[in-house]
Structures are given as C-alpha cells and as structure tokens.
Amino acid sequence: xxxNSASQKIxxxxxxxxxxxxxxxLTGGPDLGHSSVxxxxxxxxxxxDRFRAAMVTEPRGSELMVGALLVPPANxxxxxxxxxxxxxxxxxxxxxxxxxxxTTLAYLGRIQPGNYLVETAVGIVSTRLLxxxxxxxxxxxxxxxxKGAIIHVDGIGSVCGDVAWGGNWFFxxxxxxxxxxxxxxxxxxxxxxxxxxxxxxxxYPEVDHVExxxxxxxxxxxxxxxxxxxxxxxxxxxxxxxxxxxxxCLAADGLLKPGATWNQESVIGSSFSANYSMEAEGIIPTIQxxxxxxxxxxxxxxxxxxxxxxxxx
Numbered sequence: 001x002x003x004n005s006a007s008q009k010i011x012x013x014x015x016x017x018x019x020x021x022x023x024x025x026l027t028g029g030p031d032l033g034h035s036s037v038x039x040x041x042x043x044x045x046x047x048x049d050r051f052r053a054a055m056v057t058e059p060r061g062s063e064l065m066v067g068a069l070l071v072p073p074a075n076x077x078x079x080x081x082x083x084x085x086x087x088x089x090x091x092x093x094x095x096x097x098x099x100x101x102x103t104t105l106a107y108l109g110r111i112q113p114g115n116y117l118v119e120t121a122v123g124i125v126s127t128r129l130l131x132x133x134x135x136x137x138x139x140x141x142x143x144x145x146x147k148g149a150i151i152h153v154d155g156i157g158s159v160c161g162d163v164a165w166g167g168n169w170f171f172x173x174x175x176x177x178x179x180x181x182x183x184x185x186x187x188x189x190x191x192x193x194x195x196x197x198x199x200x201x202x203x204y205p206e207v208d209h210v211e212x213x214x215x216x217x218x219x220x221x222x223x224x225x226x227x228x229x230x231x232x233x234x235x236x237x238x239x240x241x242x243x244x245x246x247x248x249c250l251a252a253d254g255l256l257k258p259g260a261t262w263n264q265e266s267v268i269g270s271s272f273s274a275n276y277s278m279e280a281e282g283i284i285p286t287i288q289x290x291x292x293x294x295x296x297x298x299x300x301x302x303x304x305x306x307x308x309x310x311x312x313x
C-alpha cells in the first residue's frame with residue numbers, strides 16, 4: 001500500500017529556449033528575505049543549497065537543467081527578481097533563462113507584450129516581450145578582460161583565446177579539434193573541459209564557461225558556437241551570456257559596429273540575434289530569441305524520499 005508522506009509542494013513551469021531548458025520555480029521555494037537579489041542568492045547558497053539540488057539535479061532534473069527561482073526584487077523599478085542556478089551552483093545572469101522566464105510569465109497571463117525590468121544577481125536587465133512571442137533581453141554591461149591569453153592544455157598544447165564577461169565569465173577560442181556538429185559533441189566536450197581546467201589553473205579561476213567558435217552552417221548566421229557550461233553540460237542554445245561575451249570581443253577588435261546585427265548559431269542549429277550599444281562601463285548587448293513552455297507541474301519534496309534533495313547530495 002502506498003501512503004502519502006509529508007510533502008512540500010513546488011509549482012514549476014518548464015520551458016526551452018533554443019533547446020536549452022529553464023525551470024521557473026513560482027511557489028514553494030525558501031524564504032530568502034527582501035534584500036538585493038545578489039544577497040538573496042548568497043543566502044540561498046549558504047542556507048538552502050539543497051533546494052537548488054532538488055530542483056535541477058537527478059532524479060527531478062538533469063545536468064543541463066537551469067533553474068530560475070522567482071524572488072521579490074529589491075529595486076523598486078523592477079517587476080521581478082530571479083536567481084539562476086544549475087547542477088553545480090549559481091549563475092550571475094542567464095540569457096536563455098531570462099527569455100524562458102518572460103515566456104513563462106506571459107503563459108501565466110502575468111504580463112502582456114511590453115517592457116519589464118528584471119533584477120538579477122549581477123544587475124538589472126531590461127526585457128521586452130514582443131507580439132510574436134519572442135523576447136529581447138538587454139544585458140548588463142559586458143567587456144573583454146584579456147585578449148589573446150595563451151593557455152597550455154594537457155593533451156592539446158597551446159590554446160589562444162580571450163577572457164570576457166557576458167554576465168558570466170567565459171574563455172573564448174576558435175581553435176577547434178573538429179567541426180562544431182552534434183556528431184562531435186563528445187569530442188568538443190572533452191576539448192572544452194580540458195581548456196576549462198587549464199584556464200582555471202593558469203590564472204583565471206573566475207572562468208566557468210568555455211565557448212568554442214567556428215563557421216556557421218549557412219549564410220543566415222555569422223558564427224556557430226559550442227558552449228560548455230560549469231557542470232560539464234553543453235548549452236543547446238547559442239547561450240545568451242556567451243553571445244554577449246562574443247560581442248564584447250568583437251566590439252573590442254572593431255569587427256562589429258554598435259547596432260549591427262550578429263546572428264549566433266548553436267551546435268544544434270538554434271539561433272539568437274544580437275546587437276550592442278556602447279556605454280561608459282562596457283558594451284550593452286541585446287539578445288533576441290524565443291522560448292516554448294513544455295510543462296506546467298507541481299513537484300513534491302517527500303520527507304521519506306532518500307533522494308528528495310537530489311542524488312549525491
């Protein structure tokens with residue numbers, strides 16, 4: 001006989017943006033107070049990290065799931081606050097996740113086409129829901145920190161790339177072991193992971209994403225990328241913060257003018273369009289893409305479930 005043990009109910013909406021999932025947690029999350037979203041993230045990390053693991057790791061989630069906990073913003077100009085996290089920790093910003101959040105709020109009828117400010121852990125982003133369902137995200141200021149860093153990678157040799165901030169920290173390189181295709185994902189993952197460990201060991205411990213760039217599949221796009229996320233899963237989308245970091249490098253090299261469109265393709269063939277404006281603190285990228293709601297559900301955290309808080313936690 002199955003009995004109903006004490007359980008906590010969590011309302012979530014799952015969507016995907018260019019193939020990359022976002023799980024928006026609407027109700028049932030921990031009380032993090034009403035300070036800045038950055039402070040709420042730090043409080044969650046210290047006091048409620050097992051909730052993160054329960055929402056996005058197995059058995060409820062997977063290595064590619066990104067969580068987006070809806071929280072009250074501290075800034076009165078913002079309509080919403082959000083904390084992003086994945087299978088191994090927290091994200092400052094998440095472009096595909098912000099698109100997923102706005103799409104989720106539209107699905108719920110909480111917003112209509114228009115402009116909305118969202119407070120994230122690294123600053124305020126401006127979003128716009130368009131009539132066709134696509135979403136524009138005006139990111140936080142982005143910049144290149146290092147041009148042409150030479151990294152010595154075990155099993156590969158010397159790799160040259162840039163270190164840039166796009167809302168998260170990236171190492172970007174166009175030195176590829178093979179073409180950027182779905183068939184080569186295992187090889188690309190191994191290559192990027194080796195680079196990530198070498199980058200961290202050789203002076204850039206802040207870098208947690210690696211972006212490999214190569215030729216696009218067609219003239220519709222400017223580049224195709226493979227982005228390895230902190231937990232060793234690859235981004236199915238073109239990566240909003242990764243595209244922002246790419247624009248910061250292009251702008252610094254004078255290869256893309258303010259306002260010009262950059263069409264970024266992902267390893268699976270999904271795409272974002274992007275452009276940027278110049279500000280004193282860096283470039284301000286705007287990313288446009290579309291998300292699709294996949295599930296509207298209620299999760300249970302049952303007190304007698306041995307894997308309630310995730311496997312390996």
